[in-house]
Amino acid sequence: xxxxxxxxxxxxxxxxxxxxxxxxxxxxxxxxxxxxxxxxxxxxxxxxxxxxxxxxxxxxxxxxxxxxxxxxxxxxxxxxxxxxxxxxxxxxxxxxxxxxxxxxxxxxxxxxxxxxxxxxxxxxxxxxxxxxxxxxxxxxxxxxxxxxxxxxxxxxxxxxxxxxxxxxxxxxxxxxxxxxxxxxxxxxxxxxxxxxxxxxxxxxxxxxxxxxxxxxxxxxxxxxxxxxxxxxxxxxxxxxxxxxxxxxxxxxxxxxxxxxxxxxxxxxxxxxxxxxxxxxxxxxxxx
Amino acid sequence: xxxxxxxxxxxxxxxxxxxxxxxxxxxxxxxxxxxxxxxxxxxxxxxxxxxxxxxxxxxxxxxxxxxxxxxxxxxxxxxxxxxxxxxxxxxxxxxxxxxxxxxxxxxxxxxxxxxxxxxxxxxxxxxxxxxxxxxxxxxxxxxxxxxxxxxxxxxxxxxxxxxxxxxxxxxxxxxxxxxxxxxxxxxxxxxxxxxxxxxxxxxxxxxxxxxxxxxxxxxxxxxxxxxxxxxxxxxxxxxxxxxxxxxxxxxxxxxxxxxxxxxxxxxxxxxxxxxxxxxxxxxxxxxxxxxxxxxxxxxxxxxxxxxxxxxxxxxxxxxxxxxxxxxxxxxxxxxxxxxxxxxxxxxxxxxxx
Amino acid sequence: xxxxxxxxxxxxxxxxxxxxxxxxxxxxxxxxxxxxxxxxxxxxxxxxxxxxxxxxxxxxxxxxxxxxxxxxxxxxxxxxxxxxxxxxxxxxxxxxxxxxxxxxxxxxxxxxxxxxxxxxxxxxxxxxxxxxxxxxxxxxxxxxxxxxxxxxxxxxxxxxxxxxxxxxxxxxxxxxxxxxxxxxxxxxxxxxxxxxxxxxxxxxxxxxxxxxxxxxxxxxxxxxxxxxxxxxxxxxxxxxxxxxxxxxxxxxxxxxxxx
Numbered sequence: 024x025x026x027x028x029x030x031x032x033x034x035x036x037x038x039x040x041x042x043x044x045x046x047x048x049x050x051x052x053x054x055x056x057x058x059x060x061x062x063x064x065x066x067x068x069x070x071x072x073x074x075x076x077x078x079x080x081x082x083x084x085x086x087x088x089x090x091x092x093x094x095x096x097x098x099x100x101x102x103x104x105x106x107x108x109x110x111x112x113x114x115x116x117x118x119x120x121x122x123x124x125x126x127x128x129x130x131x132x133x134x135x136x137x138x139x140x141x142x143x144x145x146x147x148x149x150x151x152x153x154x155x156x157x158x159x160x161x162x163x164x165x166x167x168x169x170x171x172x173x174x175x176x177x178x179x180x181x182x183x184x185x186x187x188x189x190x191x192x193x194x195x196x197x198x199x200x201x202x203x204x205x206x207x208x209x210x211x212x213x214x215x216x217x218x219x220x221x222x223x224x225x226x227x228x229x230x231x232x233x234x235x236x237x238x239x240x241x242x243x244x245x246x247x248x249x250x251x252x253x254x255x256x257x258x259x260x261x262x263x264x265x266x267x268x269x270x271x272x273x274x275x276x277x278x279x280x281x282x283x284x285x286x287x288x289x290x291x292x293x294x295x296x297x298x299x300x301x302x303x304x305x306x307x308x309x310x
Numbered sequence: 311x312x313x314x315x316x317x318x319x320x321x322x323x324x325x326x327x328x329x330x331x332x333x334x335x336x337x338x339x340x341x342x343x344x345x346x347x348x349x350x351x352x353x354x355x356x357x358x359x360x361x362x363x364x365x366x367x368x369x370x371x372x373x374x375x376x377x378x379x380x381x382x383x384x385x386x387x388x389x390x391x392x393x394x395x396x397x398x399x400x401x402x403x404x405x406x407x408x409x410x411x412x413x414x415x416x417x418x419x420x421x422x423x424x425x426x427x428x429x430x431x432x433x434x435x436x437x438x439x440x441x442x443x444x445x446x447x448x449x450x451x452x453x454x455x456x457x458x459x460x461x462x463x464x465x466x467x468x469x470x471x472x473x474x475x476x477x478x479x480x481x482x483x484x485x486x487x488x489x490x491x492x493x494x495x496x497x498x499x500x501x502x503x504x505x506x507x508x509x510x511x512x513x514x515x516x517x518x519x520x521x522x523x524x525x526x527x528x529x530x531x532x533x534x535x536x537x538x539x540x541x542x543x544x545x546x547x548x549x550x551x552x553x554x555x556x557x558x559x560x561x562x563x564x565x566x567x568x569x570x571x572x573x574x575x576x577x578x579x580x581x582x583x584x585x586x587x588x589x590x591x592x593x594x595x596x597x598x599x600x601x602x603x604x605x606x607x608x609x610x611x612x613x614x615x616x617x618x619x620x621x622x623x624x625x626x627x628x629x630x631x632x633x634x635x636x637x638x639x640x641x642x643x644x645x646x647x648x649x650x651x652x653x654x655x656x657x658x659x660x661x662x663x
Numbered sequence: 664x665x666x667x668x669x670x671x672x673x674x675x676x677x678x679x680x681x682x683x684x685x686x687x688x689x690x691x692x693x694x695x696x697x698x699x700x701x702x703x704x705x706x707x708x709x710x711x712x713x714x715x716x717x718x719x720x721x722x723x724x725x726x727x728x729x730x731x732x733x734x735x736x737x738x739x740x741x742x743x744x745x746x747x748x749x750x751x752x753x754x755x756x757x758x759x760x761x762x763x764x765x766x767x768x769x770x771x772x773x774x775x776x777x778x779x780x781x782x783x784x785x786x787x788x789x790x791x792x793x794x795x796x797x798x799x800x801x802x803x804x805x806x807x808x809x810x811x812x813x814x815x816x817x818x819x820x821x822x823x824x825x826x827x828x829x830x831x832x833x834x835x836x837x838x839x840x841x842x843x844x845x846x847x848x849x850x851x852x853x854x855x856x857x858x859x860x861x862x863x864x865x866x867x868x869x870x871x872x873x874x875x876x877x878x879x880x881x882x883x884x885x886x887x888x889x890x891x892x893x894x895x896x897x898x899x900x901x902x903x904x905x906x907x908x909x910x911x912x913x914x915x916x917x918x919x920x921x922x
Contacts, residue, residue: 055454106635112401115457116587117634123584124627131624238580242465249458284469287462294459295447514779521788522763523777525756529764532753538735539713539745540765541831554778 025155027275028268033161033229035267036168037222041240042247042259043175044218049253051187051211054103054114058122059244060237062098063219065125066091067140067227068133070220074141083140087220095216096209104208122241126234135234140227160229167225171218172260178214179256187211239283246290262293363505367498376569379501381602381609382508383565388589388601389515390558395590396600397519398551399531401457404444404464405586408556410578411437412563414471414478417486417573426489430507430564434557440467441556442549449548465579472575483574486567504565511561518554527551585612588630592637665726666691667835667868668712673721675707675892682707684892686721690835690868693861696879696900697872699889700913705872706748708889709837712870713745714738726834744828745837750820752812758823759808762795763788765827791830798826801859803852818845822853829860836869842878850875854882876904888912 041059048056056062070087074080098121106114139145144159151157178184187207226232226240243266250262266286273285363382367375391405415433420426444463448456472481491499518524530537530547537544567573585608593604615625668690675683682704697705710716712723714735723730730738744765752761777784799805802822804815812820821841828836842850861869873879879886880900887897890912896903903909 102631112395113591113634116591117631119584119587120627120630120634122627124624124631127624127627242462245458246462249455253454281469281473284466284473287466287469290462291447291459291466294451294455518778521777521784525753525760525764526777528753528756533751535715535735536747536751538715539739539743540827541736541739543734543736 025151026157027271029157029161029165031268031271032264033164033267034270035264036164037226037240037263038243038247038266039260039263040168040171040218040222040225041244042251042263043172043256044215044222045244045248046251046253046256046259047175047218048211048215049248052099052103052208055118056215057115057118057241058098058125059215059219060223060241061122061125061129062094062216063091063221063223064232064234064237065129066094066216066220067223067232068129068138070224071138071140071227072133080141080143084224087224088217091216091218091220092213093216095212095214095219098216099209099212103212104205122237126237130234137231137233138227139231140224142228145228158229164225164229167221171221172256175214175218176256183207183210243286246286249290250293266290360505360509364502367501372497375497375501377609377613379504379565379569381605382504383562383569384585384589384605384608385602386508386511386565387559387562387586388593388604389511390555390562391586391590392593392601393515393519393558394551394555396594397524397527397531398548400449400548400551401453401460402445402448402552402555403457403461403583404441404467405555405559406578406583407464407467408437408441408559409563409566409582409586410468410471410575411440411556412560413486413567413573413578414484414563415560416564417484417567418477420487420489426487426564426568430561433564434560437560437563438553438557441559442553445549445552449545449552464583468575468578471578479574481575483572486571486573488568488571500568503568507561507565511558515558584626584630588633592633665866667726667866668870669722669724670708670712671722671724673708673711673718673723675704675711675716675718682892683711683718686889686892686894688887688894688897690870691885692866692868694857694869694871694883694885696883696886697870697889698874698876698879698886703889704892705889706839707892709745709839709870709872712738712835713743713837739831742831742834743837744831744833744835746821746824746828746839746841748839748843750817750824752820752824752827754811754813756812757809758799758804758812758815758819759792759795761812761823762798762827762830763791765830766791795826795830798829799823802826802856803849818849821845822849822856825853825857832864834867836867838869838871838873840872840874842873842875850878854878857882876900880904 041063044059044063045056048054048059066087069090070083073086074083078086102117102121103114106117142160142163144163147159148156149159149162179188187210222244223232223236223240226236243263246266247259247263250266251257251259266289269289270282270286274282277285363378366378370378387405387409394400394402394405412433415436416426416429419429419432424432444460448459448463451459471478474480478484488496488500489503490496491502494502519527526537526540526542527547529540530542530544533540533544535544537547570577588611589601589604589608591604592607593600593602611626611629666689668688670686670688673683673686674681686704686708688708697708699705707716711718712725712730714730714733714737717732725738725741725743728741730741733741753764756764796805796808799808802825804819804822804826812823815823821844825836825838825841841853845853857869861867871879871883883900885898886900886903888895888903888909895912896906896909
């Protein structure tokens with residue numbers, strides 16, 4: 024039972040983080056980024072390659088994070104900026120196209136075999152009594168997830184973060200006041216890319232990732248974002264965790280085949296009962 | 311005061327964002343009046359096109375016949391998708407799943423002894439009911455949430471189909487017994503059936519959209535909750551749009567099953583939904599040619615890229631991105647002025663619901 | 664004369680913000696003006712009577728029947744039409760089609776007839792088309808009914824919106840700043856058209872929110888003044904506009920808000 028909860032919290036942390044990345048970019052740059060998971064995967068694979076070339080663990084991590092940021096900013100500057108005025112539907116399609124292209128690119132460069140991110144604690148586990156063992160990598164996922172969420176919250180309390188919230192609050196007015204929407208959009212995408220990289224990296228250090236992983240991960244990320252109403256950071260975070268736990272319970276006590284469907288039904292139920300999601304705490308409100 | 315107001319009204323002002331609708335809807339069905347001017351001409355073109363299409367199996371090889379059949383099937387599906395996305399302004403992403411209901415429903419029905427032609431309306435009604443069930447909570451949601459909710463449900467439906475192995479053959483798929491018109495070769499027979507059904511669907515849908523229903527639907531799309539002040543119930547019209555699009559999707563699905571002769575769940579996932587999105591997007595709108603153009607575009611693309619093997623996915627991705635970058639309003643926007651779309655503004659105003 | 668609308672002690676607040684306080688208003692057939700500084704609650708009154716807002720207290724009656732808690736769709740079907748500060752038309756449709764969208768009150772035929780273009784629906788359509796055409800002509804827009812709505816200047820769009828409301832044969836027409844942004848000619852056409860229409864429909868009432876006091880004086884035998892959610896004066900425009908309380912409200916608000 025404890026094992027199930029921990030596993031649920033672990034995968035939930037991934038979903039939550041990705042959801043946060045989606046919300047950040049959505050709110051600050053007004054783009055529903057379907058390619059978020061793929062971006063994280065690219066960055067993670069870069070890190071894995073760096074580690075494979077003999078570099079120390081922390082260097083590989085750094086490489087991943089940096090690549091995530093750079094990729095995010097690049098996509099914003101080179102691609103998304105030009106299309107921002109066309110509305111959500113074309114942008115969504117654009118990011119879908121991007122996710123397809125990135126996924127195929129990854130397959131070309133690195134192949135489709137599952138990989139993992141080698142970490143010093145790989146395989147290690149901790150006994151919590153009663154014969155139950157919890158993987159260290161799982162604890163890492165949960166802790167990093169929590170720290171990440173706190174960091175993001177803190178960021179949005181900073182002046183840059185406040186500016187970003189202002190932009191989300193009212194794009195037109197913010198621009199009038201002189202807030203540089205371009206610079207903020209780049210920062211938002213950079214942050215998004217960073218979080219996505221962290222997410223997939225966490226996944227890779229505890230489980231296996233491949234070109235097949237992003238498809239389900241992005242859906243879960245969107246579910247988490249939906250549970251936060253696309254506005255509340257806490258809502259997204261908690262939503263992601265809850266989703267992970269429910270998922271894990273379904274998998275353990277029912278069947279793994281039903282897991283995905285259950286997640287889908289959960290989001291549907293949430294939307295039906297609470298159309299705006301659960302919104303509390305730090306909110307990037309849209310007027 | 312008069313001087314300034316006069317200056318303001320002298321220019322031909324495009325309506326501000328508060329009047330705007332979704333980006334694809336920017337070109338959606340310009341009602342009877344815009345079509346009327348060329349009514350007779352359009353009628354002649356349609357008849358000529360039908361005649362040409364009728365002649366195809368006699369002159370073309372089996373491969374071409376198949377491709378054109380597929381295009382027509384996709385065109386019908388896009389007709390329904392367009393009704394939902396373009397005309398009623400709801401990004402409902404369960405379309406591929408409803409398409410699947412049509413395919414599987416018909417295949418299972420045939421196996422159960424129901425004549426194929428009867429399975430078409432039956433599957434259509436089943437899908438329509440399912441679409442309404444999905445729509446019930448969904449129509450109250452604003453734009454993006456609607457998309458996610460319907461996407462989730464659509465995927466769940468496909469999962470369910472996989473689950474129902476005894477009925478559907480599960481993940482491995484099932485065979486489809488092909489219906490043959492008496493005395494005609496199989497591939498040609500399917501072609502004629504598809505042509506006939508597609509022509510009927512186009513005729514019916516056009517009729518529905520060009521009159522009061524289409525007008526009111528667009529008013530619901532563009533006015534949102536304010537449509538209530540016109541004496542119409544926005545929720546009811548959106549629900550009807552869901553049901554209709556589901557019906558049309560399923561009809562297309564039944565034909566698809568006939569064409570492919572073997573169906574499995576993975577066919578109806580993102581692999582299908584993304585091309586469907588491309589088709590509805592590229593085709594823009596307009597009750598007749600839009601879906602056809604979009605479908606043709608997608609089919610040409612798919613056939614073109616088939617030989618690329620592994621590079622296919624990159625190609626799709628790149629093409630998709632290029633098309634959107636160049637033609638954010640779809641292909642038909644080339645023929646009309648591109649209007650500044652503000653789906654985002656709609657999303658924000660959706661808070662009033 | 665049957666009273667068309669009656670507000671009795673209507674209160675409405677949003678959060679801590681009191682928008683309407685104890686509003687008592689009687690609207691008889693013909694023109695009634697509703698004026699007041701910005702933010703006084705005028706549009707809120709329209710929203711309350713058209714079913715978009717539910718008053719916290721008090722009652723609103725349409726021809727004696729309470730419309731509190733009634734959905735906008737039902738209220739519209741009871742014979743209420745309204746226009747908005749910025750015209751809400753369907754840009755893709757022609758002017759004529761936009762007007763035709765307004766016949767909601769008479770939608771007696773079900774969806775089936777609509778969808779399949781059954782003879783009854785087609786007959787209905789033709790009749791509505793004629794009426795819409797006539798209405799547009801009355802308001803000076805008979806020349807290009809087929810032109811797309813987005814191709815008209817904003818002033819004409821507002822007039823199209825008014826004619827759309829009239830297709831409904833309303834007993835109550837709510838106009839929210841109909842003359843704002845209109846040139847003098849358009850205003851004249853609007854006034855003429857509205858006068859003609861009210862003469863043909865003596866039992867109907869037209870409530871006009873306006874800042875153009877000249878227009879109000881020209882059109883409305885009665886005007887009510889809203890200030891911070893309360894009716895501070897009502898009566899004939901000549902008297903009301905000279906009332907010191909009203910003048911102070913306007914000037915005071917102007918100076919304070921730098922209008």
